[in-house]
Amino acid sequence: MEQNLEGRPGRNVTLAVLGLGAMTIMANATIASSLPELKRHFADVAGIETLAAMIVTLPSLAIVLSAGLMGWLTDRWDRQKLLVLTTGLFLIGGTSGLWAESLTGILAGRLALGLGVAGTMTLGMTWASDLWQGAERARFLGLQGAAISVAGIVFMLFGGLLASLHWRGAFAVYALILPVAALALMALAPYARRLQAERTAPAKGGTERFPWAAFAFIGTLAFLFQAAFYLTPTRLPFHLEALGTTSPLIISALLAAQVMVSAPVSLKYGQIRQRLSAMTIFGLSFGLIGAGFLIHALADDWRGVLAGAVIVGFGLGISMPNYMNWFMARVPVSMRGRASGLLTMAFFLGQFASPLVSAPLVAWFSLAGAFAAVGGALVVLGLGLWVRHLIHAEPELAEAAPRPAE
Template sequence: MKMDHAQETPPSGAVTAAVLGLASMTIMANATVASSLPGLREHYAGVPHIDTLAGLIVTLPSLAIVLSAGVMGVLIDRWDRQKLLVLTAALYCIGGTSGLWAESLWGMLAGRLALGLGVAGTMNLGMTWAGDLWHGPARARFLGMQGAAISAAGIVFMLAGGALASLHWRGAFAVYALILPIAALAFVVLGPRARQMQAARGRPADRSTSSARFPWAAYAFIAPLAFLFQTAFYVTPTRLPFHLEALGVTSPFVVGALMAALVAVSAPMSLMYGRIRARLSAMVIFGLSFALIGLGFLAHATASGWQGVLAGSMIGGLGMGISMPNYTTWFMARVPATMRGRASGLLTTAFFLGQFASPLASAPLVAAFGLAGTFAVVGGALIALGGGLWALHVLRPEPAFAEA
């Protein structure tokens, strides 16, 4: 395949919008319904272990993503991407909106699993198309733009979710129907390129392609880092609404707005990622992002009202904005062109395994230290991890694996 070197003309605005749109759907997978958790918990108050199950409403899609992302990645490399887009968008819409019509909590949880299958497909498609259509510094700039698009979508989706949850706790689940116009655009404008990919697969592989190997050493470094990042970060949507409730903040709209502040700050930072990456090594960016998120958590822990939580969300947003593009840029630079689908699937697995594990990992911390104490403990650990990554940069000024 020569797709890597054939794309000298920048992708059109419509293609760019379609890939950005697929990426923006990722933010909706879990956190959009966080504003509904107090109402859901009250509605299902008689269900045993409702506090843990309410947290799983946010993170259960991650389990389905963990189990299916690798398979989705292989399908992207080997199957018709258009058919996969239609299938996964349908799962996304049906599963995502299940909170509107499922009567039992268990039916809603089943819908969240279906949503996860849909997200595994759409997220991997977006990540793989980004790797295929942009290269070198242009890829870093695009992934920064993609991070900003995810953040902007997060603001809209979280505010919309909070507003709809104020009308009824089920309302936030309606936001998932937005996948339909996004998938329709992607199906139309990416069709010609998808057909080119299909045709290229039928050609004899050249020697460089046939001898390419998957960079497992690079994955062994980036996967645990991605897992820890998501495990810690998803303490916010699963525990912050209840922390705010303890502080006297009970309005679902205000909860959604405070969480949206995080992604509002992350958007401009993502847009600046290309420039930041040109000046700082990947290890420094990783370390800085963990330290900033940790400082945000410490602000949550010491907050006496919504103002302190807002400050923590804004500080954490700085770290989130520079972090997400860094993972994809660093890893995709080390992956052969014919294996980007598999790479996307494996990186997605690491991210969402961390998301799924988050409420389970934080539960004993909440039991031992309370909500504020949990934010303090996790925040301190993140700052220590950030310092360790900075030390790695000092000891090895070049990245652990040379940039391709």
């Protein structure tokens, strides 16, 4: 064992947990650059405009339906067995676009991918909560956010490069789950055995209650954040096409630009959190993303979209670590798996709902108008959260005690 649960985890453990987190960004956005060609390939399928967007977000439906169960299993079942199961689903479902001949087959594969992502994301979030606490957790979550951003750049550019050769090519990127899962299985094995032994020990007195009120608040914010943000992979490629940019590789580069900006911002999250309250960070994040969307709406060519993507990247970088850091400080140790699953559910419910919500906005206002409407709403929400903090500042909570050492 590299360290006990109270010590600082070693390099392999850190890389394993970072890797599990980084894989989640592959769930949807990796194949965004394939959408225009996929749409043309299945042009004779009724409703292909909406179905093409659903290819990106359908994994979110499976995640929404299964994340609660995955959280329950994470708290009660062997985490290594759960990782093997979810890795298999991730691999088979993710690569379905390489071998499925029909759109129905690809859609079924995307559902299987969603089940796999629900498990790997919940496991990654729970391990991060178990192995790091307090200020160390804030720093690790910032590092994890940066890792996700870097992975997003690599996955989207690699996917765009493969999609420029053939629209099916981007689906091959999902095979990267194999080395990540192998590392996690080896590095986390001592911790998993220790955890399993603790679960079989006699229970101590006292009851713990799940913080449902806290989840109602943070879950709503997470839903709104993802429902708005996922206009980027589901609508921005088509907006770029309307502006005259059709190359899958260029589209991928523009989508990756916001992730490239978010990486160094996420690395600074621990320091930012020491200076700003969680609510201020939420408000600032929504405001920045909204401002970026407004710039998208006003853009005349890809340069304007790039400027908007940079602003969105700043908001994205400070946002993702903040959700988990705020929520896990309010969750009992024995319920972190459930909390991770529910937060995962809220995130992906927003992703799944995004094309359904944006479709009428596009029909009413055009693609540019949809970005303008959502961007304006996000700016208002960000201001509202900031005002809420000014009126009702929340006290900092003490971190829940870690599991006892052997």
